[in-house]
Amino acid sequence: MYRYRHVVVDEAQDLNPAHWKMLRTMVRLGPDDIFLVGDTHQRIYDNHVSLGSLGVNIRGRSSRLTLCYRSTREILRR
Known part of the structure; x- marks a missing residue:
């Protein structure tokens, strides 16, 4: 039996x-x-790894974010 139903990984x-x-x-x-x-x-x-080779399938399930909400216009202008 698996311990968790879902895992969230940041960084x-x-x-x-x-x-x-x-x-x-x-x-x-x-x-x-x-x-x-x-x-x-x-x-x-x-750490360059192939996630597929480690059992983590991201093919067709990934998205690239193109807009940064972290940096305000004021910060980017500096």
């Missing part, structure tokens, strides 16, 4: 293969099993 770009394997074992494979948020341009570690 996913900084996880290594061991982290991904652990997360995969925590929740049953399904349509809403793992929700990931990450920005590969903000990666602080050199």
